[in-house]
Amino acid sequence: MEGEPTLRLRIFNLNCWAIRYLSKRRQQRVRLIGDTLRQEGFDLVLLQEVWSEQDYSELKVKLAGCYPFSHYFRSGVIGSGLCVFSRFPILDTLLYQYSLNGYPYMLQHGDWFCGKSVGLVGAREQGRSQSPFVFLSLQLHAEYCRDKDAYLPHRLVQAWELAQFIRHTSKAADVVLLGGDLNMHPEDVGIRLLRGWTGLQDAFAEAMHFEGCKNGCTLVPDNCFTDKSELLPFPLGIRIDYILYKAISSFTVKCEELKTTTGQAPGVDIPFSDHEAVMATLHIQRQGQPAGATLGTADPALADVVTEARAEVGAGLRAARRQRYSSGRMAVLALLLLLLQAAAALVTLAGLGVEQPFPKLSFCLLAFLALGVLVLATGLHLFHTMEVKMLHGTEDQMWMVLRALQERP
């Protein structure tokens, strides 16, 4: 099969920030995104934060001509926000929802309600008979405070689950291509873990030609929708949206060009989103001999990265255990108070003791308060029990991998 023409693949990746009622100028921006995608005619479009199914439907109608295949991934209360438009026929899809994704009571952050996931699409170029390409669109838990990042253990569990998911689902694929908002800086432990454990390459680092925001940043102060205060420590901006790829079997992938938008959509005065779009042109070529599955890199530093990530997950596990204990204790105290009140009420009703020492109203208020605390604390206890289980499970898996890495010759 040598001499088969190179496949030139143009990819568009964007976190659309299309939250109904909350995102500024949403409808105008979604129309703009649709118009641009129709004009530019990419091969593959990976979008995140398309929270409204109506926005997806409108995009689908508009893009039916140039991207005949598409898929929207549903999950969580609000949705996963993930969708894929493709020039290639989509063979099948799979959604993997991370086992941890923040806390339901952190309403102001809202990640828990989104059901953050990774959406996988298997696609094949018409006329080719090889194994499919695997395309992934995804988003990880947001980082709200870099100095005291309470969500780091959850994000690391997500990065780990994502890496495991990629390893297990891509074994027979020719090419794996991932686009998404990873909510991590390039040097963060989660990125190093994901790349080290899967062998994915960073299109920005590999690109022969780059054009766009300095250092490939995708959250930049020049964008009128970004929160400037968040970017104060990073005057150039930060890079948290990525296109990553790897060839698995007998293919090679090269990144010819990488572009980002620069605070505005091309030719108009508003940006597509509060994130910059990332656009890559990849060259995919078949080699003579299958190279065999290369699932992880042979990077000797991988064990160090897994150790570092495991320490963070361990710290999260200890914190989760403390919260499980506190909420459990609170539930027990509330239950004791309720039982005490019930006993007092029974004694009064039976006319055995002295008259009830509290006025009825206070007595009832206290009982309701105790009941409310009992219900809430029990719910929290259950939630943190699940959190402990998942953090513990991830820590175990990482330990197993570390042992295997150390045993490797």
Place this chain on the structure above:
Amino acid sequence: MEGEPTLRLRIFNLNCWAIRYLSKRRQQRVRLIGDTLRQEGFDLVLLQEVWSEQDYSELKVKLAGCYPFSHYFRSGVIGSGLCVFSRFPILDTLLYQYSLNGYPYMLQHGDWFCGKSVGLVGAREQGRSQSPFVFLSLQLHAEYCRDKDAYLPHRLVQAWELAQFIRHTSKAADVVLLGGDLNMHPEDVGIRLLRGWTGLQDAFAEAMHFEGCKNGCTLVPDNCFTDKSELLPFPLGIRIDYILYKAISSFTVKCEELKTTTGQAPGVDIPFSDHEAVMATLHIQRQGQPAGATLGTADPALADVVTEARAEVGAGLRAARRQRYSSGRMAVLALLLLLLQAAAALVTLAGLGVEQPFPKLSFCLLAFLALGVLVLATGLHLFHTMEVKMLHGTEDQMWMVLRALQERP
């Protein structure tokens, strides 16, 4: 590689019914299971409902000699209950938690709290350099009432997600082997869907020699722990525990023998569990040429099965939408009542109106009741919104598969 010796694989599968404080004679039975496994020396042991990590740890210590590799899958509040003991080195593991698994408020059924999942273990026979074997241990949502099975849509979503998971994770495996309590009779639509969409073969149907309960039943009236009233319509018992398998690449698998226990563990007077154990002896042999991935069967009836399953999921979707609407309406009514009370209280406090028409106690009780209803109904509304999303997503995926099946020449 022709002429490579046949691998004879002996597998033990059991739903252990080891629920702390609830299951009868649990510790004695777990000891018995451990002793039997140690004596018999299987190659692979797939267990379900080992809810207590302590039971797993004890089994691990006892079995370390003959099954040096093992894994326990953590998830949910109580755990997944799944564990694997293996003579082969375990390369890696992956846990997939089904997106739907009953209702948290159905406390008497408790499935929601278990975090029911499928646990995958990649293992390789030492000295062989091929792709790994994929072993899966799993359990689906229980069936509590066959005539009015409210959980059927959830179980079908689980069967579908399981099938998709197997298709995506087993593409490069030599052999896939699944053992578990599927909670479905052999002719049920969920089993037909799983087998049709993955091409898995039923060890009971394929076995050259069978020994055990009639029809391979695994819940039988002869077992002293089974609920006899549940088995009244099925005097011989029912078959809900399975060993399924398939060869993916250049291998063939044949089932030489299948056995079940018959209401008692061999040589003693109590059973291992309320389920019967299923034991299979498989012959795995390498063929000359890789046969290529055969992921689904070419069964022309598959489209009918997917249509049937999709209709059931659609019925579940309509029910979930009704429940989402009811709980949403209840939340709105409770909110209105609270607002009304707040207005009345404000008017009274400001001394603008007449005196408060209710005694304080009733007023407070009503407010607390409204608040409680508001919180509960909102929680239910969120839960059913997620349920609707997942049922809708599954319906969509099934439709996509149906379209692809119909387009196939």
